[in-house]
Amino acid sequence: MVSRPLTLYEKVWNAHVVERRDDGTCLIYIDRHLVHEVTSPQAFEGLRAAGRKVRRPDLTLAVPDHNLPTTARVDAAGRELPIADPESATQLAALRQNVAEFGVPYIDALAAEQGIVHVVGPEQGFTLPGTTVVCGDSHTSAHGALGALAFGIGTSEVEHVLATQTLLLSQSRTMEVRVDGTLGFGVSPKDVILAIIGRIGASGGSGHVIEYTGDVIRAMSLEGRLTVANMSIEGGARAGMIAPDDTTFAYLKGRPMAPTGADWERAVAWWRSLATDSGAGYDKRVVLAASDIAPGLTWGTSPEDVVAITGVVPSPDSFADPSKQAAAQKSLDYMGLAPGMRMEDVAIQHVFIGSCTNSRIEDLRAAAAVANGRSVADGVRAMVVPGSGLVKRQAEEEGLDRIFTAAGFEWREPGCSMCLAMNPDKVPPGERCASTSNRNFVGRQGPGARTHLVSPAMAAAAAVRGRLADVRELMG
Amino acid sequence: MDAVTHVSGRAYPWGQKNVDTDVIIPAHWLKTITRAGLGRGAFETVRAVPGNVFDDPAYAGSPILIAGDNFGCGSSREHAAWALGDLGIAAVIAPSFSDIFSGNAFKNGIVTVVLPQEAVDRLLEVARTDPITIDLENMTVTTPFQDRFEFALDPFRRQCLMQGLDEIGLTLERDTAIAHYEGKIDAGRPWVNLRAA
Ligand code: SF4
Numbered sequence: 001m002v003s004r005p006l007t008l009y010e011k012v013w014n015a016h017v018v019e020r021r022d023d024g025t026c027l028i029y030i031d032r033h034l035v036h037e038v039t040s041p042q043a044f045e046g047l048r049a050a051g052r053k054v055r056r057p058d059l060t061l062a063v064p065d066h067n068l069p070t071t072a073r074v075d076a077a078g079r080e081l082p083i084a085d086p087e088s089a090t091q092l093a094a095l096r097q098n099v100a101e102f103g104v105p106y107i108d109a110l111a112a113e114q115g116i117v118h119v120v121g122p123e124q125g126f127t128l129p130g131t132t133v134v135c136g137d138s139h140t141s142a143h144g145a146l147g148a149l150a151f152g153i154g155t156s157e158v159e160h161v162l163a164t165q166t167l168l169l170s171q172s173r174t175m176e177v178r179v180d181g182t183l184g185f186g187v188s189p190k191d192v193i194l195a196i197i198g199r200i201g202a203s204g205g206s207g208h209v210i211e212y213t214g215d216v217i218r219a220m221s222l223e224g225r226l227t228v229a230n231m232s233i234e235g236g237a238r239a240g241m242i243a244p245d246d247t248t249f250a251y252l253k254g255r256p257m258a259p260t261g262a263d264w265e266r267a268v269a270w271w272r273s274l275a276t277d278s279g280a281g282y283d284k285r286v287v288l289a290a291s292d293i294a295p296g297l298t299w300g301t302s303p304e305d306v307v308a309i310t311g312v313v314p315s316p317d318s319f320a321d322p323s324k325q326a327a328a329q330k331s332l333d334y335m336g337l338a339p340g341m342r343m344e345d346v347a348i349q350h351v352f353i354g355s356c357t358n359s360r361i362e363d364l365r366a367a368a369a370v371a372n373g374r375s376v377a378d379g380v381r382a383m384v385v386p387g388s389g390l391v392k393r394q395a396e397e398e399g400l401d402r403i404f405t406a407a408g409f410e411w412r413e414p415g416c417s418m419c420l421a422m423n424p425d426k427v428p429p430g431e432r433c434a435s436t437s438n439r440n441f442v443g444r445q446g447p448g449a450r451t452h453l454v455s456p457a458m459a460a461a462a463a464v465r466g467r468l469a470d471v472r473e474l475m476g
Numbered sequence: 477m478d479a480v481t482h483v484s485g486r487a488y489p490w491g492q493k494n495v496d497t498d499v500i501i502p503a504h505w506l507k508t509i510t511r512a513g514l515g516r517g518a519f520e521t522v523r524a525v526p527g528n529v530f531d532d533p534a535y536a537g538s539p540i541l542i543a544g545d546n547f548g549c550g551s552s553r554e555h556a557a558w559a560l561g562d563l564g565i566a567a568v569i570a571p572s573f574s575d576i577f578s579g580n581a582f583k584n585g586i587v588t589v590v591l592p593q594e595a596v597d598r599l600l601e602v603a604r605t606d607p608i609t610i611d612l613e614n615m616t617v618t619t620p621f622q623d624r625f626e627f628a629l630d631p632f633r634r635q636c637l638m639q640g641l642d643e644i645g646l647t648l649e650r651d652t653a654i655a656h657y658e659g660k661i662d663a664g665r666p667w668v669n670l671r672a673a
Contacts, residue, residue: 015665018657019650023632027650029657031668041509042558052644055654058670067507087507094509131668138552154576155554156583156643164647166654259667267667422507 005277007174008243009209012149012274016132018166028169031131032148033161034117035062035104037095038422039136043159044098054102055165061126062099063107064092065116069424070385070412073110080110088423102162115388115414118142118356122226123388125255129244129271134161139356139438141237142230145222146252147244147274149209152233172238173283175208179216181290186472188295188366189224190358190436190455192216193231195293198306200286205237208284211276212242216290222251223362230357231438234303243275295471297343298440298453300331305440307343309458309470315339334442335450336430343468346452350433351382351463352445353409353456355419358436359387361394363456368400370460370474376408377466382459383410383425385417409463421446434462477585479640483567483610486538488529489603491596493544497577500548500556511584514555515562530563540608542600543570545593548577557584567610569617571596582633583643589617595625612638 018027067088083089099106107113121127129147136158143150225242232240252258259267294308316328353367376382386392401411418425419437427433429448436459440451461469505517547570557580567587578588602619609618617625
């Protein structure tokens with residue numbers, strides 16, 4: 001009997017079906033559950049009220065990130081410094097107490113391994129190919145870079161997973177996004193995913209799980225793939241996946257929580273079998289040519305508002321859809337931009353290099369290469385926030401911190417930082433930021449803040465020029 | 477969760493369209509650590525305006541909210557459902573809801589009733605003076621004036637609401653199947669386990 005050819009997503013889905021119900025929904029087993037302080041307190045509260053326990057603490061990993069200030073966490077004597085915002089302090093304390101009470105493995109704010117959940121998971125080898133990964137956070141899609149089926153969930157679902165290690169789900173449709181060719185000079189993985197979202201739109205992936213394929217994805221480092229998969233949710237997709245290959249295995253081997261010995265060999269053999277079968281069909285297909293992708297950025301308040309750095313602010317009239325015309329006008333008003341302005345003429349006051357999209361070592365290297373020997377422009381505040389304590393340590397071993405600080409960048413402690421206005425790092429009202437994060441929504445980086453999403457190298461270029469800049473002019 | 481077979485009482489005759497989750501519960505309330513107490517933040521910006529429906533003594537403590545099209549759009553924050561529940565709202569009637577909001581409401585025992593705009597308009601009128609009854613048994617909304625509107629509800633959700641079943645409780649009843657699946661992991665994908673050896 002020849003079985004129907006399957007996609008990567010279908011294989012991982014099928015491998016996790018505990019039970020199929022009559023209406024087609026499935027009880028799906030969850031292999032990995034990441035927990036942070038913002039979306040978990042009410043879930044633990046629910047367990048406590050019902051007298052329930054965590055079914056599989058060993059498959060759960062908690063780490064604080066969203067609320068943590070990115071300033072020093074201990075004083076000169078090594079004593080923990082208090083957190084000024086009382087609500088942040090309460091959420092962080094609640095996580096510490098909940099993980100202790102329920103026996104959940106925990107990386108504390110003061111541990112070297114602490115970082116943004118989506119940086120920590122792959123870095124620790126907690127995220128593995130072919131696993132189901134959930135977290136009460138929409139950018140969980142990042143973990144799909146390793147060939148995991150990874151998606152964000154709400155707090156009731158967090159509680160459901162804690163109690164049962166399963167979720168009741170309906171299968172998504174599949175969508176292939178193929179990027180053919182070779183990337184041009186100065187074009188990074190961030191530019192690739194911005195181009196993809198610009199093409200499919202912010203709801204283009206709605207109801208689908210994307211699989212990224214093609215030469216560009218195959219040639220991309222695992223860290224670059226994490227950047228791409230991270231923003232799947234900004235294209236409206238439930239999740240984004242990349243078939244595991246030698247790049248994936250080389251990245252994972254030797255990580256603290258990755259399998260070892262005979263388990264490793266067995267795992268790799270199974271992981272290889274997950275690649276989409278030739279002849280498998282997708283519900284939707286999109287193809288991009290690498291040669292069409294330039295260093296890009298966003299001009300508006302939706303991640304689909306993408307333009308090349310050499311381009312101009314579009315006119316609302318240029319959109320066919322009347323509702324998009326109105327949305328574009330609103331975006332331009334909020335962003336303080338006028339149609340026809342050259343993107344390279346737009347002055348910025350803030351630069352943020354960090355977030356689960358772009359805070360890994362390769363991101364910091366790319367930014368440091370541009371910052372090296374240059375200075376942050378007058379009137380610009382630029383900060384670099386490593387994604388984890390381990391990224392920070394490695395960057396310091398490579399001397400990247402000294403390149404940044406010599407150029408006038410701030411070098412800070414790991415956390416979500418200026419990606420969202422939940423901790424002290426915020427962009428003031430009306431001011432403009434070149435940011436390596438993933439959301440340019442109204443108020444995302446602070447009330448009235450104006451965000452342009454860019455790659456790490458483009459962010460560094462903007463910092464030294466004091467305006468949005470074409471990184472290619474500062475390279476090589 | 478408490479079983480809900482009907483929701484009866486006065487209703488806030490609001491009728492507002494496109495109420496997003498920021499209106500239901502502003503973002504700064506997301507830093508809380510409990511589900512309880514969010515009622516204080518519910519509709520904060522609406523309630524800042526004198527004469528608003530939520531602070532009108534005629535409707536104080538109403539278990540029903542009548543709203544316009546696309547109720548609960550915007551973010552996926554479950555805090556929106558918690559805030560309504562904490563305010564004492566057990567059911568919302570509107571011509572349409574955002575999917576994520578209805579899901580979150582259901583998970584918290586709040587009934588979302590979809591009715592055509594004309595029916596909603598009629599209920600808005602009745603609600604100014606009289607109570608309304610939502611009956612999950614017969615799937616109807618009725619008034620003291622012989623109005624009777626039928627609505628539809630997903631059978632699984634209806635069963636959960638009427639029997640007070642919470643999804644977690646239901647899944648926990650599948651323990652044998654889950655344990656069986658875990659046995660398959662032990663045999664086939666043992667590296668998934670992180671139990672201390
Ligand atoms: S860095 Fe930003 S997007 Fe990533 S988890 Fe933190 S807040 Fe969410």
